[in-house]
Amino acid sequence: MPDSYYPEIRRLDLFAEMAEDQFAKLMRGSYIQNFPPQIDMITEGDPSDFLHILLSGSVELSSKWNNRETMMTTVRPVSTFILAASINDAPYLMSARTLEKSRIVLIPSRDIRAAFAADHGFARAIVTELAKRFRASVRCQKELKLRTSLERLANYLLRQQARQDGAQEFELQLEKRKLASFLGMTPENLSRAFKRLRAHGVTVNGSRIAITDQAALVDFAKPSPLIDDISI
């Protein structure tokens, strides 16, 4: 892999504390690949030979069962994915598909495990990262079990707003059909949910969302730090 990508990757929490020589060694064994949009990169159930790092573009992780499919999460740069499978040398639990043209670094899982053994800063970073992701996953479960789809949408909008600097208006980062799948509902139901949120201060125009009555939306959504606050 060309050295020019090193700094970008180095900036990730996962690699920030790693010793220089270890990092260089890890990078030397890695590949960089460019994928066009809508390419299936990973199929759930396959063995996990590489840790993936998304440098640019976007990737969705999804799962299937019995002819049904659901989007689990979207990955945005710069971020790793499939860390847990890679660490435990276990099969992927989710499939990955590019949404846009994407540049992706592939680090052999074997090298990751070796670096973990050799570099304590890296080991600590992996633990922190894994613990964070585990907690994110628990939050998702809580949301699915405790909230209706309308409440999930309302809280999703508040989270998106916060991510986009709290602006009153912002763009959805996902196609609506993908958003519906992510929230665990059908596109039709999402469409109706948007309509129902008008009564709680939300105006929709295509992919543009305006929160016209913040207080009303918050009052309805009842966001909780223990579900919605990604920083803890």
Next chain:
Amino acid sequence: MPDSYYPEIRRLDLFAEMAEDQFAKLMRGSYIQNFPPQIDMITEGDPSDFLHILLSGSVELSSKWNNRETMMTTVRPVSTFILAASINDAPYLMSARTLEKSRIVLIPSRDIRAAFAADHGFARAIVTELAKRFRASVRCQKELKLRTSLERLANYLLRQQARQDGAQEFELQLEKRKLASFLGMTPENLSRAFKRLRAHGVTVNGSRIAITDQAALVDFAKPSPLIDDISI
């Protein structure tokens, strides 16, 4: 904590590879407590000062939002819980309550983090454990999003059967109301679901389950290793 408990704890994957002196040090700073049934030990949102190890009894982890409550999981001996919060020094995402009289070891989170830094075998065990739990959580999410409540129940029964050596008859390990909450449904709905499973080879008598037509149940439940197989 009395030395007599050491071997039991030592047998956990988490501590198996730890150096003897590190392990002894960790244990010296720990407490052991006995809790009666139905005691709230941990409230979600509180800071996580201890890693907990359940030696005997059983504990349920649950979460609340907006006056609704759901059971997330039950912990059975010997097993740790709240590892991720403890590692990341973050607030608990779930509450813990004893189901039965329980004996629990409390290890200060600070000591866990110190041991992690000092003992590489322990660090590796923590990563393996966290990755395993993360994957279990992802599987739960997949199940919630991809399966109806009837399908979740059918697969739950197959998993329980496998855990109890594949016997044709076995006992539910949970009160039905708790099972309903765990599966993300109401007790009434669970009751009706059991009835509907009669058509797929399941007979229920109180908490005793008999799978009278294994093939029919499997055909309906369509268990998948990527959701149901806890060993990968």
Next chain:
DNA sequence: TCGCAAGCTTGACATTTATCAATCACTTCG
């Protein structure tokens, strides 16, 4: 033994969500 409490079940009904079909809006491309 009786009676009560807790959990479970059942029925009737309401709400939520999904499905199917049709239409609309918008983009792409010949």
Next chain:
DNA sequence: CGAAGTGATTGATAAATGTCAAGCTTGCGA
């Protein structure tokens, strides 16, 4: 420009799930 395709919306309907109230078991203690 106009046709075709894709995604979004809408309406009608069905299925899944929740709610409420009542009745049913069961086990325990007075």
